[in-house]
Amino acid sequence: MRYIPHTAGDVSEMLERIGVKNLEELFVEVPDSVRLKRPLDLPEPLSETELLSELKSLAVKNATPGTHKCFLGGGAYHHFIPTVIDLLVSRGEFYTAYTPYQPEISQGTLQAIFEFQTMICQLTGMEVANASMYDGASACAEAVLMAVRLTRRKRVLLSRALNPRYREVVATYCSYLGLELVEVAVAADGRTDLGDLAAKLDATTAAVVAGYPNYFGVIEDVATLVERAHAAGAKLVTVVSEPVALGVLKSPGELGADIVAGEGQSLGLPLAYGGPYVGFFAVRQKDLRAMPGRLVGETTDLDGQRGFVLTLSTREQHIRREKATSNICSNQGLCALVTTIFMSLLGKQGLREMAEQNLAKAAYARQQLSGAKGFSLVFDGPMFNEFVVRSEAPAAEVLRRLEAEGFLAGIPLGGDYPELADCFLVCVTEQNRREEIDALVTALQGGAA
Amino acid sequence: MTILGTSGLVLNEKLLFEHSKPGRKGYSLPKLDVPAAKLPAELCREEINGFPELSEVDVVRHFTRLSTWNYGVDSGFYPLGSCTMKYNPKVNEAAARLPGLANVHPATPPHLAQGILELMYRLQVALAEVSGFAKVTLQPAAGAQGELTGMLVIRAWHEARGSKRSKVLIPDTAHGTNPATATLAGYDVVPIASQGVLTLEEVEAHMDDDVAALMVTNPNTLGLFETNIEAICKLVHERGGMVYCDGANLNALMGIARPGDMGIDVMHFNLHKTFSTPHGGGGPGAGPVGVTEQLSPYLPAAGVERDGDRYRFEPEKTDSIGRLMTFHGNVGIMVRAFAYARTLGGSGLKHASQMAVLNANYVRARLEGVYDLPYKRRSLHEVIFSDKDLPGGCHTLDVAKRLIDYGYHPPTIYFPLVVKGAIMIEPTETESQDVLDEFCDAMIAIAGEARDNPDLLHQAPVRSRVRRLDETTAARKPKLRWEANP
Numbered sequence: 001m002r003y004i005p006h007t008a009g010d011v012s013e014m015l016e017r018i019g020v021k022n023l024e025e026l027f028v029e030v031p032d033s034v035r036l037k038r039p040l041d042l043p044e045p046l047s048e049t050e051l052l053s054e055l056k057s058l059a060v061k062n063a064t065p066g067t068h069k070c071f072l073g074g075g076a077y078h079h080f081i082p083t084v085i086d087l088l089v090s091r092g093e094f095y096t097a098y099t100p101y102q103p104e105i106s107q108g109t110l111q112a113i114f115e116f117q118t119m120i121c122q123l124t125g126m127e128v129a130n131a132s133m134y135d136g137a138s139a140c141a142e143a144v145l146m147a148v149r150l151t152r153r154k155r156v157l158l159s160r161a162l163n164p165r166y167r168e169v170v171a172t173y174c175s176y177l178g179l180e181l182v183e184v185a186v187a188a189d190g191r192t193d194l195g196d197l198a199a200k201l202d203a204t205t206a207a208v209v210a211g212y213p214n215y216f217g218v219i220e221d222v223a224t225l226v227e228r229a230h231a232a233g234a235k236l237v238t239v240v241s242e243p244v245a246l247g248v249l250k251s252p253g254e255l256g257a258d259i260v261a262g263e264g265q266s267l268g269l270p271l272a273y274g275g276p277y278v279g280f281f282a283v284r285q286k287d288l289r290a291m292p293g294r295l296v297g298e299t300t301d302l303d304g305q306r307g308f309v310l311t312l313s314t315r316e317q318h319i320r321r322e323k324a325t326s327n328i329c330s331n332q333g334l335c336a337l338v339t340t341i342f343m344s345l346l347g348k349q350g351l352r353e354m355a356e357q358n359l360a361k362a363a364y365a366r367q368q369l370s371g372a373k374g375f376s377l378v379f380d381g382p383m384f385n386e387f388v389v390r391s392e393a394p395a396a397e398v399l400r401r402l403e404a405e406g407f408l409a410g411i412p413l414g415g416d417y418p419e420l421a422d423c424f425l426v427c428v429t430e431q432n433r434r435e436e437i438d439a440l441v442t443a444l445q446g447g448a449a
Numbered sequence: 450m451t452i453l454g455t456s457g458l459v460l461n462e463k464l465l466f467e468h469s470k471p472g473r474k475g476y477s478l479p480k481l482d483v484p485a486a487k488l489p490a491e492l493c494r495e496e497i498n499g500f501p502e503l504s505e506v507d508v509v510r511h512f513t514r515l516s517t518w519n520y521g522v523d524s525g526f527y528p529l530g531s532c533t534m535k536y537n538p539k540v541n542e543a544a545a546r547l548p549g550l551a552n553v554h555p556a557t558p559p560h561l562a563q564g565i566l567e568l569m570y571r572l573q574v575a576l577a578e579v580s581g582f583a584k585v586t587l588q589p590a591a592g593a594q595g596e597l598t599g600m601l602v603i604r605a606w607h608e609a610r611g612s613k614r615s616k617v618l619i620p621d622t623a624h625g626t627n628p629a630t631a632t633l634a635g636y637d638v639v640p641i642a643s644q645g646v647l648t649l650e651e652v653e654a655h656m657d658d659d660v661a662a663l664m665v666t667n668p669n670t671l672g673l674f675e676t677n678i679e680a681i682c683k684l685v686h687e688r689g690g691m692v693y694c695d696g697a698n699l700n701a702l703m704g705i706a707r708p709g710d711m712g713i714d715v716m717h718f719n720l721h722k723t724f725s726t727p728h729g730g731g732g733p734g735a736g737p738v739g740v741t742e743q744l745s746p747y748l749p750a751a752g753v754e755r756d757g758d759r760y761r762f763e764p765e766k767t768d769s770i771g772r773l774m775t776f777h778g779n780v781g782i783m784v785r786a787f788a789y790a791r792t793l794g795g796s797g798l799k800h801a802s803q804m805a806v807l808n809a810n811y812v813r814a815r816l817e818g819v820y821d822l823p824y825k826r827r828s829l830h831e832v833i834f835s836d837k838d839l840p841g842g843c844h845t846l847d848v849a850k851r852l853i854d855y856g857y858h859p860p861t862i863y864f865p866l867v868v869k870g871a872i873m874i875e876p877t878e879t880e881s882q883d884v885l886d887e888f889c890d891a892m893i894a895i896a897g898e899a900r901d902n903p904d905l906l907h908q909a910p911v912r913s914r915v916r917r918l919d920e921t922t923a924a925r926k927p928k929l930r931w932e933a934n935p
Contacts, residue, residue, distance in 0.1 A: 001793065018811055019814065026810055045797050048540050048792075061565075062557070070554060082475075092524065093517065093520070093524060094521070108516050169773060171771055172771035177633075219492055273555050297924070299920065321625045322638040324625070330721065334730055345475035347473070348497055403558065430479075
């Protein structure tokens with residue numbers, strides 16, 4: 001076995017040194033009654049060549065943006081990934097290290113996390129960001145829990161236009177904490193309904209949670225949500241699952257959000273069937289000590305050199321145990337590094353340019369589709385790179401027909417929104433060329449004619 | 450003895466932001482091929498304040514230099530106890546990057562994602578076989594999220610029976626995530642003071658009608674097998690409770706014994722420990738959870754099932770605890786773990802566990818008598834020493850820092866909390882006798898230095914890029930981001 005270096009000679013020498021006769025004796029503490037008395041029933045070992053060939057045969061069975069024209073979004077986005085990123089994160093010093101418990105030999109990871117925290121603050125307009133969460137949905141759940149800790153209130157309002165998967169994860173995390181989760185309706189423009197919000201918001205409300213842009217690609221009026229939430233003494237949690245939008249949109253921090261939770265996948269991570277991605281989490285300085293997750297801080301060493309350490313860990317499970325702000329231990333460190341490299345390559349101009357391209361392409365697609373026979377646009381609020389299309393023919397049928405023509409044309413919405421049973425969510429990014437968009441519009445109408 | 454640590458040429462490097470120069474670019478995008486669009490001005494931001502402007506070369510040098518300040522398994526021996534820092538096979542990295550696996554959108558209809566669903570299904574089956582559980586969910590992103598999944602499953606099972614139990618028993622050797630998780634699942638934590646191995650009497654003394662579950666780790670964080678596990682599980686079950694097992698230490702048991710056969714009801718795996726996937730400087734990992742048949746209705750939504758030669762997501766289960774992640778979990782990590790299990794097969798996994806246990810016991814044999822060994826029972830995959838007998842006012846921290854000068858990543862220190870000044874060494878199976886000998890020689894030399902020249906330990910490390918860091922000031926005056934004009 002090429003990963004295990006022991007020769008037969010090594011093994012006998014080591015057994016002798018230990019003072020046992022054979023390997024079996026090492027397991028003397030494992031009672032016979034629980035021993036597995038047969039070999040594990042797993043397929044035979046494979047050589048490297050056989051393994052790669054088996055995996056390639058699995059890989060070719062999957063549709064990707066390389067095999068299909070892809071217009072899928074809904075929380076995971078097909079964006080440009082600079083070549084540099086994978087080469088840098090493939091350095092063994094980064095990806096084979098663990099959590100930087102020993103700062104003297106982990107300065108690479110620590111400085112990169114400090115830079116990640118900084119750029120997440122700059123992007124979101126917030127004051128403190130942590131070292132990462134698992135993904136957007138779990139970050140959203142942690143944001144709800146933090147708002148509950150800060151306000152000591154038990155009622156949480158979740159916009160119906162917030163990604164349904166995020167709402168499910170919030171519900172799972174809160175299952176047994178005695179919280180009341182209340183849904184706020186969607187208005188005709190695709191934004192959170194302010195009337196319904198007013199009706200449900202009260203002095204027991206801990207937080208109002210809304211997407212920015214929301215699940216329908218519509219840009220919420222965060223400033224007004226903040227104003228309403230604050231008037232009731234509640235926190236406003238802004239959830240960003242498409243952070244490229246922040247290249248052009250006002251930052252949630254600037255608009256007054258209290259907690260920003262988001263999904264970093266758009267910033268350089270491959271689609272990977274949903275993970276590993278990376279959650280980001282940013283708050284106000286005054287709320288720092290209630291925040292979950294790891295934090296890296298700047299300090300100096302004995303010689304006065306700048307260096308970085310994990311800090312404020314008295315909030316965390318390994319110190320605080322049952323009183324910790326969260327149970328999170330491993331986060332998504334390497335994915336945070338990916339987004340850090342992405343953000344440094346794209347920089348100030350690049351993220352704006354990418355965002356503007358998404359905006360323009362999606363606007364173009366909407367404009368082309370608005371005249372398409374058999375289809376209409378559902379919401380009229382301002383949008384970023386996604387939008388909801390209503391079809392005269394059943395949505396599932398339309399999408400299935402387009403698959404056969406080589407399109408992943410959208411995500412059907414009926415399962416999550418019965419009122420949108422004939423609708424699907426279309427995402428257009430800088431990766432979709434104009435010809436692809438034109439082809440989509442033509443293909444959609446092909447069946448409607 | 451050759452000392453691995455040297456002070457070779459290591460380059461200084463500023464923060465990204467300190468390199469930034471207006472007008473520099475590190476990217477290229479195709480020209481926009483549709484008309485530009487504008488949002489209402491009131492929605493738009495000014496430029497992103499402070500965001501860097503760098504060339505591609507700047508970025509490449511920056512992160513390359515940072516990487517050289519790190520220590521990974523690829524650099525050398527990394528005996529971090531309870532973290533199973535085994536070698537991360539390179540072919541697994543190539544596997545996860547195959548375009549047909551890396552570039553699949555999570556909303557791709559299942560009939561167009563058959564390859565990846567088959568892989569997930571077969572990984573579920575393999576993990577169930579290794580652990581002895583009836584069903585496995587792959588969704589949790591890390592061990593702690595796996596714990597939450599498991600405890601929510603247990604809670605859902607109780608609630609379905611109308612049982613409102615409110616307490617969870619946790620031995621004081623447990624990882625901090627265990628009590629933090631129990632709290633998150635809405636339980637009160639009752640710690641059990643343990644004497645190394647949990648006894649039936651200790652559990653019995655705490656096991657009443659209000660206890661929903663016992664959380665154990667087996668082998669525990671002292672590297673000892675919980676020899677009474679069967680009787681303990683039986684007792685907990687008789688009194689209406691469930692037993693959760695933290696699977697962080699499964700690397701000791703593959704092919705030897707299965708938690709599911711011991712009476713344990715739920716266990717999480719750490720694919721980034723036992724199944725060789727890289728730790729990534731703090732994740733991403735993956736924390737699948739195995740459960741017995743009676744608990745399987747409560748597993749998170751959307752496991753993968755097989756129907757003839759087709760694979761699909763299970764239909765919605767009414768009793769499910771719900772969803773833990775936006776999509777299907779850390780699939781890229783599952784690909785690596787699958788590749789590992791396929792490469793080793795059943796015999797290879799057993800061999801890995803045997804060699805892991807051999808290595809830990811070898812280190813123990815070489816260091817016993819040099820360092821205090823608080824627990825004398827036979828060790829499994831890791832061994833815990835303490836600083837009790839160290840002369841010269843030297844403590845565990847000093848030994849750890851001095852190991853850095855010798856060129857090693859230090860063991861886990863000051864954990865488990867029940868051992869004062871704990872030094873927790875987990876060598877894993879991928880280290881040779883030669884590496885272990887060199888490491889033990891270094892540990893012995895350091896014990897000698899503690900006696901003859903303790904200042905070498907107090908000052909250590911001196912060969913790393915930075916020396917000991919001022920953690921007190923970092924916590925008192927937290928500086929958590931760079932600012933242009935602080």
